[in-house]
Ligand SMILES: Nc1ncnc2c1ncn2[C@@H]1O[C@H](COP(=O)(O)OP(=O)(O)O)[C@@H](O)[C@H]1O
């Protein structure tokens with residue numbers, strides 16, 4: 001499989017405070033990657049760099065044909081159309097019902113409303129939320145909001161899903177639905193990157209672990 005993400009001597013900083021220091025890693029197409037490290041180690045920082053929210057301070061960061069160091073706004077929005085992002089705080093749109101929230105990536109991609117609605121209903125049923133389609137985010141529990149966020153992140157068949165602590169704070173039922181969705185997406189060839197302080201026990205599929213420690217990224221077997 002080809003290399004999808006290549007980081008060379010990557011340094012990520014906030015106002016000159018380095019969080020990731022001259023690190024190297026690659027992610028291949030189709031990989032299932034856990035990005036691990038203690039709280040404050042830089043997991044969210046790396047996820048942010050991968051969707052272009054945080055520009056590299058120095059070094060190289062490439063995703064496919066895109067160079068994140070000097071990417072233009074229009075190329076960044078093209079890149080993001082190929083990503084599915086699951087934020088630590090869900091970022092569902094509060095004024096929209098769950099159905100419309102899940103439809104969003106399809107609407108951005110120009111899919112017509114009827115088809116988008118049908119597909120969103122199908123994805124809501126996969127995360128066992130069909131009965132909440134017309135509810136608003138504030139009317140759902142945290143686990144339900146996370147499941148809706150994951151339906152939204154996968155509905156447009158992205159090349160890569162970036163998920164920041166997607167199961168922390170979820171009950172067992174929601175967590176297993178969520179992990180199942182990631183596994184199914186990966187089986188379709190979607191590259192998965194999950195930031196998580198630990199790897200779920202009884203995790204049965206092949207995965208890689210990139211571990212952050214003291215600003216450096218190590219591959220753990
Ligand atoms: N916007 C920011 N401005 C300044 N420092 C930040 C910002 N976001 C994160 N940091 C710092 O960067 C480090 C890594 O944070 P983060 O990537 O959120 O860690 P993790 O997700 O692994 O818990 C922490 O020391 C944190 O305080």
Ligand SMILES: [Mg+2]
Pocket residue numbers: 043044045088164165
């Ligand atoms: Mg974090």
